[in-house]
Amino acid sequence: MKQATGYSGLQIGLHWLILILIGVNYFVSEGMEEAFDAHTEGAAVAFWPSSIHVYLGLAILALVLIRLIVRLVRGAPEVPVGTNSLLRVAGEWSHILLYALMIAVPVLGATAWYLGLELAAGTHVLMMNAMLILAGVHAAAALFHQFVLKDNLLDRMRRPG
Numbered sequence: 402m403k404q405a406t407g408y409s410g411l412q413i414g415l416h417w418l419i420l421i422l423i424g425v426n427y428f429v430s431e432g433m434e435e436a437f438d439a440h441t442e443g444a445a446v447a448f449w450p451s452s453i454h455v456y457l458g459l460a461i462l463a464l465v466l467i468r469l470i471v472r473l474v475r476g477a478p479e480v481p482v483g484t485n486s487l488l489r490v491a492g493e494w495s496h497i498l499l500y501a502l503m504i505a506v507p508v509l510g511a512t513a514w515y516l517g518l519e520l521a522a523g524t525h526v527l528m529m530n531a532m533l534i535l536a537g538v539h540a541a542a543a544l545f546h547q548f549v550l551k552d553n554l555l556d557r558m559r560r561p562g
């Protein structure tokens with residue numbers, strides 16, 4: 402994996418844009434269960450936010466794939482000097498897992514919606530909850546770095562380097 406000196410403007414922009422879009426899509430997911438049932442039964446889906454949820458989910462998937470390609474081509478900065486090895490490994494694996502979940506969640510959602518698969522719908526919700534929990538832990542870890550370890554980690558996702 403390549404070693405960059407910092408995240409690029411594109412990587413930073415995509416990180417925060419995807420965070421906002423995931424938040425919006427979570428917000429409009431209310432009522433999706435009923436919309437999915439109507440959709441699989443071939444009935445008209447009266448619930449308009451379901452369209453936003455589906456298309457925004459596909460847009461998020463496209464953005465995550467672009468972000469992953471940029472990440473593989475450009476790399477990421479080394480963890481701050483002095484970070485203990487346990488935190489370093491936890492950080493690396495949580496990033497890998499977050500990427501995997503950001504891909505799995507919309508893929509499962511699209512599979513459920515377009516192929517009418519009940520199992521994919523259940524797994525989509527389960528993975529979404531796992532992603533939210535992990536994202537919460539990830540955000541808490543970033544704040545821990547910033548305010549307890551005082552290593553300015555947040556700056557890496559604020560200023561291109």
Ligand code: HEM
Nearest residue numbers: 420472477480496499500503536539540543554555557558
């Ligand atoms: C308030 C919420 C968040 C904060 C404060 C935050 C902060 C950060 C920071 C500071 C980094 C850089 C870490 C480093 O340099 O080692 C980072 C990386 C990352 N964040 Fe977040 N993040 C937040 C939310 C999220 C969410 C919701 C997701 C996905 C669901 C996410 C996914 C990632 C991933 C995958 C990376 C690794 C980027 C890479 O190395 O390619 N983050 N985040």
